Amino acid sequence: MPPLLGMSGIGKRFGATQALDEVSFELHAGRVMALIGENGAGKSTLMKVLSGACPADNGSMNVAGTPYRPLGPSSARDAGIAMIYQELNLAPDLSVEDNIMLGQEDQRWGLLSRGQQRPRVRQVLDRLGHPELRPDTPVGQLSVGAQQLVEIARALIGQARVIVFDEPTSSLAGQDVLRLFDVIRRLRGDGIGVVYISHFLEEVRELCDDYTVLRDGQVAGTGVLEGTTEAEIVSMMVGRKVEELFPTVPHTAGDPVLHLEGLTGRATPRDIDLVLHRGEILGIAGLVGAGRTEMLRCLFGLDPVVSGTVRVGGIIRRPLPETMIHSGLALVSEDRKDEGLAQDRSLSDNITYSHLSPYTRFGLLNLGRRRHAVAECMQELAIKANSPEQSVAELSGGNQQKVALARVLHQDADVLLLDEPTRGIDVGTKAEVYRLVGEQAAAGKAVLFVSSYTPELLAVCDRVAVLARGQLQEIRAASEWTEETLINCAIGSDGAAA
Amino acid sequence: MSTDRSRLSNLAWSLGPLLGLVVVSLIFGAIEYQVATDEGREPQFFTPQSVQVVLNHASLIGVAALGMTLIIIAGGIDLSAGTAIALTATVIAWIYREGFEGMADWRDTSPVLATLVLSTLAIIGGVLTGCLCGFVNGGLISLLRLVPFIVTLGTMTAFQGIGRTISGETPVRAYGKVPDAVASLQKPYPDPEWMLVSPSVWIMLILAAIVALALRYTVFGRHVFAIGSNESTARLCGINVVRTRILVYTLAGVFVGVAGLYQFTVLGGEGDPVSGLGLELKVIAAVVIGGGSLNGGRGSILGTLSGACIITVIQHGCVLIGVPDHYQDILIGLIIIAAVTIDQLRIRLQAN
Structure with a gap:
């Protein structure tokens, strides 16, 4: 036949x-x-x-x-x-x-x-x-x-x-x-x-x-x-032997840097209490609709906070992206195409949008200096592009994701909020992202790592928190979870998902 | 190497509208030459006077289109530009008319100072009116979270109504109350001959240079491109979208104000609130012919000025050849569609 x-x-x-x-x-x-x-x-x-x-x-x-x-x-x-x-x-x-x-x-x-x-x-x-x-x-x-x-x-x-x-x-x-x-x-x-x-x-x-x-x-x-x-x-x-799918960089948790107390948004999240430490990678697991993305958006000021507080240094009265960036937070969006990157703008623009001040004097930009810094950034992350002025739309998915991460690194934020940072990118680039995240933790940064891909959560994170129906179910050290227990917890004990 | 080539091709594409201007001019020049020799008169298209007239004529649309370029790059649109221009012209005329009467005594004692103060008041009043119009547009769009098209469709009518409230039944006339320096802004052949083109053209060019540099070299300029290209990304990067957008519309109001001043002098010192309808479409057309994308994120000052010139070259050329008005409209319409088509082709080409 x-x-x-x-x-x-x-x-x-x-x-x-x-x-x-x-x-x-x-x-x-x-x-x-x-x-x-x-x-x-x-x-x-x-x-x-x-x-x-x-x-x-x-x-x-x-x-x-x-x-x-x-x-x-x-x-x-x-x-x-x-x-x-x-x-x-x-x-x-x-x-x-x-x-x-x-x-x-x-x-x-x-x-x-x-x-x-x-x-x-x-x-x-x-x-x-x-x-x-x-x-x-x-x-x-x-x-x-x-x-x-x-x-x-x-x-x-x-x-x-x-x-x-x-x-x-x-x-x-x-x-x-x-x-x-x-x-x-x-x-x-x-x-x-x-x-x-x-x-x-x-x-x-x-x-x-x-x-x-x-x-x-x-x-x-x-x-x-x-x-x-x-x-x-x-x-x-x-095309080569992959010794490790999940490269890790040794790092140790330090002082707490981000506190969430009773954080509640419009529908989700609901009443989240969480402490994130320097040098820590905290994974967030849950089903779609559990409120993981919403939690990040809420605490970053992209969605309104209905009640509860966000503390970074001091209490942030009314979170807005501007103020949160100023307080040392940075967010990588799960939606690279429609939110994460301005597709028809250049790498330079996309990498520096959230942090133009190093190149600015009296509102004027020093484009040469910026170009130089972006070129360095590209080299550091091995971003494959013709030039810093190439538009992001022309890059492959993996390279686009690196640009989104480059922005966060360029911003030199203390707290990185990463929403599905490895979605839709290939195995090789994923490994690069894991290494990068590990390096950031080793440098004393705190990372919130939202993912739907359980193996990477368990391999990359120090602790993993599970959300269901907008609420925090449980936080445990990554070593104390298995894929089964994590998924069961995300579905909820009664088996009904949100 | 590929970097150089892509930069070179970008440069070539950004000069596209300018190239279009050259092509349109050559075509009209050739036709006019033919027509003129047939009729046994001197060809007039490629003469200094002709250039002076075209540029002078383009300056009104051109200066308003500078602001429109900002708005369109930021992903917006302003349908109220035309009536806002007419409104500012009316306000300027009103200030001249009322001020002239009010300053009667002062004018007797020190005429120069009085005229200077009055003109300053009128011009500042006009520009402020333009800014206020823009501020209202930007504010309504941002605070009510409405589509710019709808908001400015509404204010388009409203601004005309406000203008008519000020003017009453007839246009506001300030004949003879305007000093020569202001009245001659739009004289195609400037008085000291070394100026080459009318003052309004120079003002437009200076403003254009400022805007072009601001778009490229200021943080504000980057933010304008960012919110037009992808508003969510801009928000994510901590750009204050509401403030930037209101600023864009308000700033565009400055150019509306200057265009209003031109409109006022074109009418010979008159402010007619209904003279602006339809003007906004020419202003938008200039931006679009110049490569501005109504989806936001793209547009250039050089392109916009070329677009404004293309429109006026067509009008001027048609007059010289003796083509009736309505054919001009058809031609301009076709040019707009051609410009957008070429732009789409470019995007498709670059995507491959």
Whole structure:
């Protein structure tokens, strides 16, 4: 039997870079294949070739034995190939049903036949195991996880045989991830071939059957997951043996520097008491919606504090980003694209925005001096960019994240609030971030480290606090937690999540 | 090496609007040459007088567009600029008219001093009016957290109403009460010939240089780009977004005030509150033709001035060729769309 999807010898060149070089793999019906690789390894280019968004220079593709030469997104759909991107393609004001049927409506002479449409929509939602989704709910009111289901349903209505998921869990946590896995397993059971692109090796191991690792545009390895160790996959990804995934720098906790007393925001957080010490990395775990991000935003003055106090040195009466920065706090946003960085501004601007004073005299900037300092910063963090004046949008995700961290370091803050600092970046860069955080702690800085990735919390942090429903559940030394106890605590003893 | 190339290409793109100005001028020059020789008269397009007229004419839109550039870079828009200009012109005229009567005795004893004081009052009054308009816009946008488009759509009408309250039924006339130095601001052919272009052009160029330098070399300038490019990031970095935005609109009001002064002298010493409607669109067009992005974060002073000149070259060229008014509008419209299209192409090119 021919494979459901076969790619052979795919090559693609952009200017001087060979984005894809002789890439071949096979996907079989009823299998989930993980496509793994660091940022810039060629995963997204490969998906663009597959979806018809950009044509390959050479090589060929087959779908169920027949040659497949996509001319654009519509030919991908005709061939039964559907893509679920990280950024969902939904119209938030339209209903679930309208979104599912968008572009493939049941119609007669231009008139919608809802009578025919509605049962089909219900049937597909049933098939996904989620009959509770109401077809007439506006999609904008759904959680990200449910919105993803709508996209999957759309693919099924379009008779998709191959579904490609691009980092589907990067914006999900906890239960939503489990629900998605359940759906993907159902798809597999229905004989659909799934390509699953992810950074999270744990997920891959839990969900996938086969793997293909890309590195520098080439296939670094492909095969069946069973019997392949994580270390083997990682070394395929980075092209060298990774001695440690989590490099640590020895550091010891000192005097307390940040006190939260009964900190309460609008909905979350609720009544948080916390003390953070110099030279300490304190991890914050919890499900999405538990109020981790909100806690950071609250104490940094981005969201209003309803009651309680923030103490850094003295009590901060009314936290505002300006005053908190002045008091020695710095925040790295979880949302690099929309909040963390001004994408169309230069590295120089992005790194120095929060701390322009070293280059300022009477409101005038010394651009030469700033350029010099930024160049040093870039070297220190090994940021790959053409020049300090290059716009951040042109950098890879990992390098963008380094720019966001560079701002915090440039600011020379005492307390670093890091919200998902390793989200969406590759294994190599993650290790660099861990080392950087360790170095900061060793230099006497205090770090609050919010993450949805339990292994890194346990490996990098000294203590880990768990939030659920906006409240602090428990703080323990990292060594006293296991992944299971941490997750159980985050879900809450009664098993119901917020 | 790639650094140099990307910097070079950035430079080339930033000169794009200027290049556009040259192209538009050449086209009109060529057509006008053809038309003139057919009719058996001297071609007039490429003459010093022609340049003087175009620049002089561009100075009103140009000076107001300096402020609009700030606003648009900061991610805003100001639809009320036109009526605010007319309002300031009305206020200036009113100060001249009322002050002239009030200072009658003083003028007899020391005419020079009285005139000086009156003009100072009028100009400061005008600029302050402009600032106040901007402050109101900025304040409403920031404090009520409304979209700039809506707020300034409202103030656009309101400013005209305020102007008409001041003026009553007829425009405020201050004929003969304005000293020559002020009245001749907008004379295309300046009196001492060595000035080459009218005083209003010089004022515009000086202000333009100041704004351009401020955008590049001041903390304020960085903050303007930051909030236009990504407001959340600006907040995250501790930039006081509310204060910066109010400052941007208020500062833009200074240029509205100066434009109001020009409008006042163009009308020959008259303040007509309804003379400003539609002007804002030309001002915004100048910024957009000059590469300003209505999404914020991008725009340049050189581009804006080129944009203002492109608009006036088209108007002037059409007059010389004898093309009716309404075709000018169509042409300007097409130029705006072309400018934005080119800009989008550039973004797509650079993304690849």
